[in-house]
Amino acid sequence: MNYHLFQIVNDTAGRNDLVDDVFEWSAMWLIYVLAAIAAIPVLAHVRHGRPALVRVVASLGLAFAVGQVVATLSTEVRPFQTHPVHQLIPHATGASLPSDHATAAFAVAFAVGAFLSRRWGVALSLVATIIGFARVWTGVHYPGDILAGALVAAAAVATIGVVGRAYDRRTSRRVTSA
Numbered sequence: 001m002n003y004h005l006f007q008i009v010n011d012t013a014g015r016n017d018l019v020d021d022v023f024e025w026s027a028m029w030l031i032y033v034l035a036a037i038a039a040i041p042v043l044a045h046v047r048h049g050r051p052a053l054v055r056v057v058a059s060l061g062l063a064f065a066v067g068q069v070v071a072t073l074s075t076e077v078r079p080f081q082t083h084p085v086h087q088l089i090p091h092a093t094g095a096s097l098p099s100d101h102a103t104a105a106f107a108v109a110f111a112v113g114a115f116l117s118r119r120w121g122v123a124l125s126l127v128a129t130i131i132g133f134a135r136v137w138t139g140v141h142y143p144g145d146i147l148a149g150a151l152v153a154a155a156a157v158a159t160i161g162v163v164g165r166a167y168d169r170r171t172s173r174r175v176t177s178a
Contacts, residue, residue, distance in 0.1 A: 002144040006079055009136045009143070013086035024088050026134035031105055034127045038108050041120040052115040055164050056108075059115075063107035063156035070152060071095040080139055087139035099141045102132045102149030110157040115164075 013020060045052055076097040080087045105128035113121015132146035 002142045003079075003083065005143040006083075006085075006136060009133070010079070010085050010139050013088055013137050013139065020088055020137075023134040023137040026130055027089055027101075027138045027140070030127065030131050030134065031101055034105055034108060034124060034131065037127065038112050038120070038124055041112055041116040045116050049116065051164070051168075055115045055160050056111040059111035059153075059157045059160045060104070060107050062160060063103050063153045066156060067098050067100060067103040067149065067152050070098055070148065071100075074098075076142070076145070078140055079142055085139040089138045089140060091140040096141055097145045098148035098152050099132065099135055099145040100149070101135055102128065102141070102146040103152050104149075105131045106150040106153035107156055110153050111160075114157050114161055 013023070042053060042056065072095070074095050074097040076095065078091065078093060078096040079085045080091070081093050106125070109121055109124035109128045111121075112124055128150075132141075132149070135141040135146060136143055
């Protein structure tokens with residue numbers, strides 16, 4: 001199923017140079033635009049939202065760490081290593097699952113949405129989805145790699161959210177008892 005979905009997307013690549021250029025750019029560079037957009041709600045919360053900012057950073061760190069562990073345990077290699085594909089961007093061989101780009105993009109989007117601004121989180125999630133789709137279009141990831149990155153990101157944000165709420169309850173009990 002994963003390869004079949006990959007074929008549906010990637011077989012369309014290579015037919016229109018303009019469309020390919022857009023997805024090539026998105027696969028390689030849109031993540032930097034996402035980071036710049038994410039800076040807007042982050043900077044808006046610098047003065048009065050320190051705990052939220054710590055949770056955003058912690059979510060990114062946890063997502064990255066878990067993603068690295070999953071990649072080490074995964075035997076999934078990149079599509080171009082085992083199948084004929086339309087590979088539109090250069091990429092080293094190696095583990096494909098989860099996509100680092102998708103993990104980072106969705107971690108930023110979900111963390112901003114959970115801890116800073118739901119609206120910005122939704123907008124960033126759309127950008128993260130485009131990044132993920134572009135990684136499949138260009139032949140360097142399977143759709144499952146993108147989904148795995150999104151799930152790792154969601155789990156990291158949820159974990160930091162639970163830990164953060166537990167910390168808040170514990171510190172509020174200390175303040176009220178003092």
